[in-house]
Amino acid sequence: MLVLFSTVSFTIEKHFCGDVLVNVSVYTEAQKCILEAFEAEQEVLTKKICCTDEIKIIQGQENLRLTTFEDFDFNKQLFIANIKLVFSDAFEGLREYVVPHKNYSPPNLVADIQVLDQVFII
Numbered sequence: 441m442l443v444l445f446s447t448v449s450f451t452i453e454k455h456f457c458g459d460v461l462v463n464v465s466v467y468t469e470a471q472k473c474i475l476e477a478f479e480a481e482q483e484v485l486t487k488k489i490c491c492t493d494e495i496k497i498i499q500g501q502e503n504l505r506l507t508t509f510e511d512f513d514f515n516k517q518l519f520i521a522n523i524k525l526v527f528s529d530a531f532e533g534l535r536e537y538v539v540p541h542k543n544y545s546p547p548n549l550v551a552d553i554q555v556l557d558q559v560f561i562i
Contacts, residue, residue, distance in 0.1 A: 443504070446500060446501045447500045447501050447502075448500045449497075449498065450500075451467065451496065451497045451498070452466055452498070453465045453468075453470040453493060454470060454493070454495075454496075455470040455471065455491065455492075455493055455494075456491065456492045456494065457473045458491075470493065472491070473491060
């Protein structure tokens with residue numbers, strides 16, 4: 441997962457109308473506000489723009505170094521082998537739980553003894 445997220449590149453585009461954040465978009469273009477069309481008409485007269493776009497590009501890692509198990513020194517190889525042995529049983533399925541009395545039904549109640557003797561747990 442770390443390698444996947446470190447190599448992904450993406451852009452974050454923010455659209456501000458004045459000082460107010462109107463829309464944030466990842467990978468696609470941010471939607472413009474309603475005043476954008478009106479502002480285009482006013483720009484001709486006032487030469488001032490109220491809405492701004494901010495684009496931030498997050499560049500992923502381009503070059504990765506591939507290493508094999510043989511590239512590690514002996515101590516690292518020993519550590520990896522021990523971790524593999526310790527955790528190899530952790531991801532196996534659970535053993536079947538045996539219930540010895542699964543096929544036996546409880547005895548029929550003749551009378552509710554607690555109600556007859558008026559003994560209740562409080």
